[in-house]
Amino acid sequence: MRLRVGFILRSVIVIATFLGLVVLWSSLSPIEPWKSNRPNAPNLLPKNDIADQFKPVVPWPHVEGVEVDLDSIRQKNRGDDKLVPGKPAGGAQNQQNVIQKQYVTFKPHTNVYSAPVLRKGTLGNFELKEPEPHGVQDGPGEGAKPFVLGAEYHEAAQASIKEFGFNMVASDMISLDRTISDIRHEECKYWHYDDNLLTSSVIIVFHNEGWSTLMRTVHSVIKRTPRRYLAEIVMIDDFSNKVHLKERLEEYIKQWNGLVKLHRNEKREGLIQARSIGAHVATLGQVLIYLDAHCEVAANWYAPLVAPISKDRTVCTVPLIDYIDGSDYTIEPQQGGDEDGLARGAWDWSLLWKRVPLSSREKAKRKHKTEPYRSPAMAGGLFAIERDFFFELGLYDPGLQIWGGENFEISYKIWQCGGQLLFVPCSRVGHIYRLQGWQGNPPPAHVGSSPTLKNYVRVVEVWWDDYKDYFYASRPETLTLAYGDISQLKKFREEHRCKSFKWFMEEIAYDIPMNYPLPPKNVEWGEVRGYETSYCIDSMGHTNGGNVEIGPCHRMGGNQLFRINEANQLMQYDQCLTKGPDGSAVIVTHCNMNENTEWRYFKDLHRFTHIPTGRCLDRSDILHKVFIADCDTSKSTQKWEMNNIVAV
Numbered sequence: 001m002r003l004r005v006g007f008i009l010r011s012v013i014v015i016a017t018f019l020g021l022v023v024l025w026s027s028l029s030p031i032e033p034w035k036s037n038r039p040n041a042p043n044l045l046p047k048n049d050i051a052d053q054f055k056p057v058v059p060w061p062h063v064e065g066v067e068v069d070l071d072s073i074r075q076k077n078r079g080d081d082k083l084v085p086g087k088p089a090g091g092a093q094n095q096q097n098v099i100q101k102q103y104v105t106f107k108p109h110t111n112v113y114s115a116p117v118l119r120k121g122t123l124g125n126f127e128l129k130e131p132e133p134h135g136v137q138d139g140p141g142e143g144a145k146p147f148v149l150g151a152e153y154h155e156a157a158q159a160s161i162k163e164f165g166f167n168m169v170a171s172d173m174i175s176l177d178r179t180i181s182d183i184r185h186e187e188c189k190y191w192h193y194d195d196n197l198l199t200s201s202v203i204i205v206f207h208n209e210g211w212s213t214l215m216r217t218v219h220s221v222i223k224r225t226p227r228r229y230l231a232e233i234v235m236i237d238d239f240s241n242k243v244h245l246k247e248r249l250e251e252y253i254k255q256w257n258g259l260v261k262l263h264r265n266e267k268r269e270g271l272i273q274a275r276s277i278g279a280h281v282a283t284l285g286q287v288l289i290y291l292d293a294h295c296e297v298a299a300n301w302y303a304p305l306v307a308p309i310s311k312d313r314t315v316c317t318v319p320l321i322d323y324i325d326g327s328d329y330t331i332e333p334q335q336g337g338d339e340d341g342l343a344r345g346a347w348d349w350s351l352l353w354k355r356v357p358l359s360s361r362e363k364a365k366r367k368h369k370t371e372p373y374r375s376p377a378m379a380g381g382l383f384a385i386e387r388d389f390f391f392e393l394g395l396y397d398p399g400l401q402i403w404g405g406e407n408f409e410i411s412y413k414i415w416q417c418g419g420q421l422l423f424v425p426c427s428r429v430g431h432i433y434r435l436q437g438w439q440g441n442p443p444p445a446h447v448g449s450s451p452t453l454k455n456y457v458r459v460v461e462v463w464w465d466d467y468k469d470y471f472y473a474s475r476p477e478t479l480t481l482a483y484g485d486i487s488q489l490k491k492f493r494e495e496h497r498c499k500s501f502k503w504f505m506e507e508i509a510y511d512i513p514m515n516y517p518l519p520p521k522n523v524e525w526g527e528v529r530g531y532e533t534s535y536c537i538d539s540m541g542h543t544n545g546g547n548v549e550i551g552p553c554h555r556m557g558g559n560q561l562f563r564i565n566e567a568n569q570l571m572q573y574d575q576c577l578t579k580g581p582d583g584s585a586v587i588v589t590h591c592n593m594n595e596n597t598e599w600r601y602f603k604d605l606h607r608f609t610h611i612p613t614g615r616c617l618d619r620s621d622i623l624h625k626v627f628i629a630d631c632d633t634s635k636s637t638q639k640w641e642m643n644n645i646v647a648v
Helices: 002-028 070-076 091-101 151-164 186-190 211-224 247-256 271-281 302-311 387-392 406-416 451-463 465-474 487-495 501-507
Strands: 200-206 230-237 260-264 287-291 295-297 315-324 343-347 353-357 383-386 420-432 522-530 535-538 549-552 562-565 570-572 575-579 586-590 599-602 607-610 615-620 625-629 640-643
Touching: 200 211, 200 271, 211 230, 211 247, 211 295, 230 247, 230 271, 247 260, 260 271, 271 287, 271 387, 271 406, 287 302, 287 387, 295 315, 302 315, 302 383, 302 420, 343 406, 343 420, 383 387, 406 420, 406 451, 406 501, 451 465, 451 487, 465 501, 465 562, 586 625
Parallel strands: 200 230, 200 287, 230 260, 315 420
Antiparallel strands: 287 383, 295 420, 315 383, 343 353, 522 535, 522 562, 522 640, 535 549, 549 625, 562 570, 570 575, 575 586, 599 607, 607 615, 615 625
8 A cells, every 4th residue: 555655656746747847848948929929919910911812923934932021011101001081991902002013023132242342542352463464475466555467468357357247367366365454444443342242154155256356255254253253154156167166166165174164056046045045054153244255354344243233133234345446456445425434225216226424313323433323224245144033034035036126125124123234334344346348147047037126026015115106106117027926025024013114214214315305206208219210318327427328229128218207307217317518418417306307298299398498309310419409390300209118
């Protein structure tokens, strides 16, 4: 009996001790916030309320959606919940609308990065402490000094220009590792950058490129990029057939032990889609940096270009692009811009690339003149973008062909869908521009067609909203142009709540109409043909003061496509026909809405009248001249007709 009682007492003590330990453990353990039942717990709403109803709309391609900070939105818009006399208490629904409008499905920014700091007088931490070694001491083109060939090379140089667009004879004599002049603003040398920069894959697309201009691009990147940030250089061969781009190239890049990779397309894709292929092939870098195949990066180009992206992954950056002369290989800044040579990317209403001076509104946003600044558009050949962000945007429209318009498409997509496009004054890259006489290298399947115009139409149909009417006023030949299926692109824009083009024009591209006014409606358009002849007015590609001429009608539009609008302007793109300095010749000049309203077309009389002088448009088919003369109804050379030309 005593044994049984003792056993029971010991059991009770053990159980009591165990229960006491459980209670003590529970009192010491924290309660997880998401399990709290407190009525005032932050970020919680009753089941089936707004927070429960709001779900990610549609994820960006390959990326999960991310919930927004509801509290910050409520605080920012707390006035929505206030009752207004005579207004229904619809605050909850209004709040939901606000949340949905601000919902973005970008991946969150996770890289911790401090903003650059300008310390005048203290050399920046990414600047070279010693002068860059020469490619060849006092060699041709060293320091970007002009390298001019003798007369004995003239024939060979011209042949290379026809084939490649550059003087390859001179280029082949210049070191691939040459030094170049530093033309940055002095202030750029004193910026200090957080060294927690993202890594990059540099992508270079080429097709039948000359050897030395292509490899000088690669050499300059390797020479002037800190190795810790250069993950890889990916060369995309867009179906080249030049012998020097075959085995020789494969052997040459082996010297870099895998840093430089070569991918060969199995068919000609065109520059646009080859860049998208490059995004898939380049997997090692966090940032994709696109360079044309004939560039030279300058001193400390990398840190300024990648720093804004390292701080905000939805930023796309563009270096200042300097002009490399394709004949003597000197380097100088692009002309135009403000007093510091700074310009924003722009376009006229026919979608020709333009540059406009940096506005006072943009200057006011910056403390220092060498800080990055906003640009509505990029030229397209050189830019940096976070890899995942580029994929979230869907890369380039897969329906864009060969070249042209892709720079505007990606610019609009970035801005209207929540990103930013910044030009970076302290990152400079030289670019060789093709010389006159280059034969070009379009894919045979696209010779005689208008892939660039089709690209333009796709872009404006997706992104311009009602503003597309201004494009069609400037490019009437595209009104019936087939441009393919864009339903998925429009769906993408709708599902991702991208902003309107009106918002974009008012908030970002506000200065473009100041430089390129919205075009009036057309009265007539087409070729201006001598009545019952086969001769047409041709601008001959002249702009800003060049004479127009008479030439055989070719029915291909281009330099022979004109329009006369309700403002009495006889135009081609952004150029207006006007009276020349001698009072007789007809020239083209940049249109001024207040000055170039000077033509009236009398269709029934087949006559163009010059309003300020009361004289008529005349021509000499023999001398190929167009001029203004006293009106004479008996002269057949003063009779004209405008015939529509449709792009194909």
